[in-house]
Amino acid sequence: xxxxxxxxxxxxxxxxxxxxxxxxxxxxxxxxxxxxxxxxxxxxxxxxxxxxxxxxxxxxxxxxxxxxxxxxxxxxxxxxxxxxxxxxxxxxxxxxxxxxxxxxxxxxxxxxxxxxxxxxxxxxxxxxxxxxxxxxxxxxxxxxxxxxxxxxxxxxxxxxxxxxxxxxxxxxxxxxxxxxxxxxxxxxxxxxxxxxxxxxxxxxxxxxxxxxxxxxxxxxxxxxxxxxxxxxxxxxxxxxxxxxxxxx
Numbered sequence: 717x718x719x720x721x722x723x724x725x726x727x728x729x730x731x732x733x734x735x736x737x738x739x740x741x742x743x744x745x746x747x748x749x750x751x752x753x754x755x756x757x758x759x760x761x762x763x764x765x766x767x768x769x770x771x772x773x774x775x776x777x778x779x780x781x782x783x784x785x786x787x788x789x790x791x792x793x794x795x796x797x798x799x800x801x802x803x804x805x806x807x808x809x810x811x812x813x814x815x816x817x818x819x820x821x822x823x824x825x826x827x828x829x830x831x832x833x834x835x836x837x838x839x840x841x842x843x844x845x846x847x848x849x850x851x852x853x854x855x856x857x858x859x860x861x862x863x864x865x866x867x868x869x870x871x872x873x874x875x876x877x878x879x880x881x882x883x884x885x886x887x888x889x890x891x892x893x894x895x896x897x898x899x900x901x902x903x904x905x906x907x908x909x910x911x912x913x914x915x916x917x918x919x920x921x922x923x924x925x926x927x928x929x930x931x932x933x934x935x936x937x938x939x940x941x942x943x944x945x946x947x948x949x950x951x952x953x954x955x956x957x958x959x960x961x962x963x964x
Contacts, residue, residue: 721749722943726854727801729753729794731784731841732811734761737859737907740935741808746773748939750806753797755782776801784811784837794844804848806942809838809881810859814874827873834877835884842888846897853896855942855949858885859934862905862956882952889951898949900941904934905956929955 728745732738734756742752746769754762754769754777762779769777778800782793797804812834816822838858849856863871864878882901889899907929934955941950 723806723939724749726750726805727753727797727803728806728808728942729755729797729804729841729845730808730810731755731782731837732859734758734765737904737931737934737938738808738810739765740931741810741938742769742777743773744932744935744939745806745808745942746770746775746777748943749773749775750942751776751778751801753778753780753793753800755780755784755793756811757781757783784841785832787836787840790837790840791844794841794848798848803852804845805852805854806857807841807845807849807854808857808859808938808942809841811837811841812859812877814871816873817871819872822873830873830877834874835880838881838884842884846888846892850892850895850897853898853946855898855900855944856885856888857900857902857938857941858882859938860885860901860903862903862954862960864901865903865954886951889949893949896946898941898944898946900938900944900950901952902934902937902941903952903954903956904929905960907931907934929957 728750730738730742733742733754742754746752754766759781766777766779780793780796782789815830816826858881860881861878863875864882868875885901937953
């Protein structure tokens with residue numbers, strides 16, 4: 717480990733890694749020296765990203781296609797990580813989506829899909845990873861949202877899933893902190909990525925460069941959290957557009 721590669725010798729698993737914040741996070745962690753396991757549903761994207769990350773940063777990068785709503789698949793994802801690298805030091809719970817909007821018009825399918833991915837997926841991944849993270853006094857990072865701190869009238873169910881994320885994360889932090897586990901919630905506002913495509917134009921099209929955060933900025937915050945060593949942790953990081961509260 718050097719100052720340039722503070723995560724050398726550590727293994728990180730990133731869900732929702734095929735694009736946006738997840739892909740940028742895989743690069744940021746690899747830049748810091750971690751071997752990375754990339755999980756998402758898109759096998760082709762993951763394989764291309766893993767090859768590029770490995771070639772660019774000189775670390776091991778593995779693609780493990782996974783649907784986080786399938787608890788058996790999530791268990792297999794963590795098992796494959798531990799089998800390949802001998803352990804797990806960092807889990808980034810990033811997989812998430814936004815569907816629907818107005819409660820009166822939201823379909824049950826849209827509701828259940830959002831709850832399955834944003835809540836169940838984070839629970840399954842956390843449950844499987846916890847023994848390994850505790851063993852290594854590792855870092856568990858959740859990607860939350862501005863919507864998990866303030867009312868989101870345009871999409872109450874999405875907001876509820878992010879309030880759930882924060883409540884779950886901080887409660888895990890309280891339960892396992894005395895065993896050496898570090899837990900961080902990173903809360904972005906709008907990020908120029910494919911996010912939002914389920915309900916309209918993706919944010920990368922809705923915002924011009926400079927109007928909203930870039931995935932790499934959020935990834936840097938996640939990497940900062942992952943670099944924290946015992947006994948310290950970063951409990952929560954908010955990354956907002958500077959004019960966010962002017963429009964709140």
